Amino acid sequence: MLEDLDRTINDIEKETQQLLIEFNVKKSIKEKLENDLSAKENELEEIRELMDVLEQVKFLLQRASEYAREQIKQQIEMLVTHCLQFVFGPNIEFQIELSEAANKTNAEFYVISDYDNFKVKTKPQDARGGGVVDVISLALRIAVIQSTNAYKNGPLILDEPAKHVSSEYIANVAQFLKQISDIFHRQIIMVTHNNYLSEIADAAYKVELKNGISDVTLVDEKEQNKL
Template sequence: MPDQYEKIVEELEKDYEAFALKCAMKKSMKQKLEKDLGGKIEELHKVNCMIDTLEQVRILLQRASEYAREQIKQQIEMLVTHCLQFVFGPYLEFKIELSEIRGKADAEFYVISIFDNMKVKTKPQDARGGGIVDVIALALRIAVIQSTSSYGDGPLILDEPAKHVSSEYIANVAQFLKQISEVFHRQIIMITHNQYLSEIADLAYRVELKDGSSVVTVYNP
C-alpha cells in the first residue's frame, strides 16, 4: 500500500510539474501578446497623429489660390526635405502631389528614398523606420505655422517631439530644432524626457513627482 501511495504522489508531482510548465508558457505568451498589443496601439496613435497633421496641410492647400498653393507647396516641401536630410542624411526628399477632385484641390504626400541612384516613392507612414514619421510630423507642423499668418509670432509648443526617433538620430533632431528657433526667430517651448532635446534649451526645468506633489527645479544638464 505505501508503494501505491508513493506512485500516486509521484504521478501527481509529474502532473503538477507539467501543469506549472504549461502555465509558465501561457504566461510568457500572454506577456508577449500584451507587449505586441501595446506596440500596435502606440503605432496606431503615431499614424493617427501623422494623418491629423497631413489633413491640416491638405486643408491649407485647398484654401489657397492656385499661385499661393504652389508657393506653399514648395515651401513645405523644402522645409520638410531639409528636416529629413538634416536628421537622416541626404538621400530623402518630401514631395506633395496636387490634383483637382470635383473642383477642389487635393494633395497626396510622399517620401522619396534614393538608393543607388534609384528613387523609391512611399507614403510617409510606410517609409523606413528610425522615427521618420515623427520627424515628418514635426517638420510639417513647423511648415504649417510658417506658411500661414494666423499663428503670428507666438512660440512653437511641442509635446514629446520625435518620441520614436532612435538614439542614432535624436541629436540631429535637437540641432534641427535649435536651427529652426534661430532662423525663424521663434521661441520653442517643449516637454520632453529626452536628454539630448533638453540640453539644447536656454532654460530647462525638471518636474518630478514627490509625495504626491509636482516639484519643479531648474535643470542644468
C-alpha cells in the same frame, strides 16, 4: 341703282377705315414689340459681355489661386525636405501631390528615398519606420506656421516631438530644432524625456511627482549634462 352703289361705296369706305385703324393699332403693337425685342437683345448682349468678363475673372482667380497654392506647396516641400535631410542625410526628400475631387483639393504626402540612384516613393509611414513620421510631422507644423499669417508671434510648443526617432538620429533632431529657433526667432517650449533634446535648451526644468504634487525645479548646466 345709284343708291345701292353709294351704299356699297360707303360700306367699303367704312370697312377700309376700320381696317386702317386695325392696321395702325397692330403696326404700333409690332413697333413696340420690335423695340422691346431690340432692348432685350441689347440686355442679352450686355449679359453675355458680363459673363465673358466674369469667366475671365474666374480664370484669373483660379490661376492666382493655383500659383499661390503651388508657391506654398513648394515652400512646405522645401522646409520638410530640409528637415529630413538634416536628420537622416541627403538621400531623402519630401513630396506633396495635389489632386482635385468634388471641387476640393486633396493632398497626398510621399517620401522619396534614393538608394544608389534608385528612387523609391513611399508613404511616410512606410519609409524607414516611425522616426520619419515624427520628423515630417514636426517639420509640417513648422512649415504651416511659417507659411501663413495665422500665428505670426508666440512660441512653438512641442510634446515629445521625436519619441520614435532612433538614438542614431536624435542628436540631429536636437540641432535642427536649435537651428529653427535661431532662423525664425521663435521660442520653443518642449516637453521631453530625451536627454539630447533637453541639452540644447537655454533653460531646462525637471518635473517630478512627489506625494501627488508636481515638483518643478530648474536644472543647472552641470546637472543638465548628466541627465
